[in-house]
Amino acid sequence: MTADGRKTAPGPRGVPFLxxxxxxGKDPLAFFEQLRGRGDFVRWRFGRTNSLFIAHPETIGELLTEVERTFDQAELGIAFRTLLGDGVVVSRGADWRRKRSLVQPSVRPRQVKSYAATMAECAVDLAERWNDGQRVDIKKEMAALTQLIAVRTIFGVDTAADAEAIGRAMDVAQKEIGAEFSGIGAMLPDWVPTPGRARVKRATAVIDAEVSRIVARHRDGDSDRPDLLSRLLAAKDETGAHLSDKEIRDETVTLYIGGHETTSSTLVWAWYLLSRNPRVAEALGAELDRVLGDRDPGFDDYTELAYTQAVVKETLRLYPTVWLITAIAKEGAVLGGAPVPAGTRIWSSQWATHRDGRWFRDPLEFRPERWLTPGEGEEAEEIPEYAWYPFGGGPRVCLGTRFAMVEAVLILAVLARRFRLDVTAEEILPMPGLTLQPDREVLATVRDRPGRSRG
Ligand code: HEM
Structure with missing residues (x-):
């Protein structure tokens, strides 16, 4: 117990040095669940770093709203920084504020509306290629679909060759970043050359060349294109200055990396959960039939698709693709009414808090209804603020929240209106890397929904 009454529990006994x-390292999700079982504030040691695990939504809210003031975001690894340059995710302080305010207008709801048509079109193209009885690898299919959407909405490229070149290089870089994030690479000093870091450098060189070609094409041509890159080229800071080519490169790559794997993994988990919960799949189909009938969805349907939104929210609760947020305490940091020594590393995990029975009734059940206004005679589930925080919160809340929600809802709406996906495997486990990914390929059989074989 601290002087101010905050109860801090000891964590499991560690080993010397480590x-x-x-x-x-062995199983971070189980480790955080174990810490949550010990209390809402638990001390532990990440190597030599004194760490504090927090599990209570109120404290998580305190942390998120204080980042950039009494807490610093933890530094991202070298592989990340090589690829993202000085983009908004990596920067801090005044530099971060400037960048965030320059990027934000390009992902505002009004702009997301203009990307929605591309999202739906790409999903319809995929639907046209699926047939009853076909076997698909959902992980591959969702990754390819969200990649195409990202390349088109961010860079505005229409040719398959351009999309493929960027996509391939991004895949290589992203894989290495994930490997470094979850492996021993995270512990190595920046100057240690590893084969993975060399691969990131090579992939980054390809991305740089591609992006600079695309930027030059945009500068020469039509500035009124409906893509994110055009919006960034038009953006001005408070002094009237535009972003430099290097800044444009860093922000477009950041948006791509921030948004691609997070959204595609969310969709894979959604299909997995729907396949295991036929009652929910049926309720989803019923909403799609009622709202859309025989047509494909557009942005204007988003608000009406309340159950589809709830399916995405509930998926993000059980499988939060960003499963960990960590920050470092500065002088004057306080959590739960008690001071936190400067340099302490704070850890919070969406995985642990989203599955806490204190905030969610039957926490392991996939029940989208908990997000809806209850019907007659049903009791509302009171979910505290920050008990669900898949997009973070506070000043550094995800810039792509609206983009991701609209994208996931439209993709599900297009595909689930026509098909059911029967996932073959009994149980698929989450593998925590940069995002929470299924631990293997996710094979499924496509089944036409009765009476809905073609749109
Ligand atoms: C389901 C999909 C997504 C999830 C779960 C997600 C989650 C998050 C979270 C938790 C953060 C805050 C990290 C922290 O505080 O340490 C974040 C930041 C960010 N996200 Fe997302 N994100 C998603 C999709 C997207 C998309 C589609 C984009 C871009 C179009 C995007 C762009 C960003 C950016 C630029 C930041 C950094 C904001 C800053 O540092 O000020 N995200 N995201």
């Missing part, structure tokens, strides 16, 4: 790192 602290609790071996248990954390």
């Amino acid at each position: 602290g609790n790192l071996p248990e954390f």
Whole structure:
């Protein structure tokens, strides 16, 4: 117990030098669940770093709203920084504020509306290629679909060759970043050359060349194109200055990396959960039939698709693709009414808090209804603020929240209106890397929904 009454529980006993790192490294999700079982504030050691795990929504809210003031975001690894340059995710302080305010207008709801048509079109193209009885690898299909949408909405490229060149290089870089994030690479000093870091450098060089070609084409041509890059080219800071070519490159790559795998993994988990919960799949189909009838959805249907939105929210609760947020305490940091020594690393995990029975009734059940206004005679589930925070919160809340929600809802609406996907595997486990990914390919059989074989 601290002087101010905050109860801090001791974590599991660690080993010399490494602290609790071996248990954390072996299974971080189970480790955080174990810490949550010990209390809302738990001390542990990440190597030599004194760490504090927090599990209570109120404290998570305090942390998120204080980032950029009494807490600093933890530094991202070298592979990340090589690829993202000085983009908004990597920067801090005044530099971060400037960048965030320059990028934000390009992902406002009004702009997302203009990307929605591309999202739906790409999903319809995929639907046209699927047939009853076909076997598909959902992980591959969703990754290819969200990649195409990202390349088109961010860079505005229409040719398959351009989309493929960028996509391939991004895939290589993203894989290495994920490997470094979850592996021993995270512990190595920046100057240590590893084969993975060399691969990131090579992929980054390809991306740089592609992006600079695309930027030059945009500068020469029509400035009124409906893509994110055009909006960034038009953006001005408070002094009237435009973003430099290097800044444009860093922000477009950041938006791509921030948005691609997070959204595609969310969709894979949604299909997996729908396949295991036929009652929910049926309720989803019923909403799509009622709202859309025989047509494909557009942006204007988003608000009406309340159950589809709830399916996405509930998927993000059980499988939060960003599963960990960590920050470092600065002088004057306070959590739960008690001071936190400067340098302490704070850890919170969406995985642990989203599955806490104190905030969610039957926490392991996939029940989208918990997000809807209850019907007659049903009791509303009171979900505290920050008990669900898949997009973070506070000043650094995800810039792509609206983009991601609209994209996931439209893709599900296009595909689930026509098909059911029967996932073959009994149980698929989450693998925590940069995002929470299924631990293997997710094979499924496509089944036409009765009476809905073609749109
Ligand atoms: C389901 C999909 C997504 C999830 C779960 C997600 C989650 C998050 C989270 C948790 C953060 C805050 C991280 C922190 O505080 O440490 C974040 C930041 C960010 N996200 Fe997303 N995101 C998603 C989709 C997107 C999309 C589609 C875009 C771009 C179009 C995007 C762009 C960003 C950017 C630029 C930031 C950094 C904001 C800043 O540092 O000020 N995200 N995201």
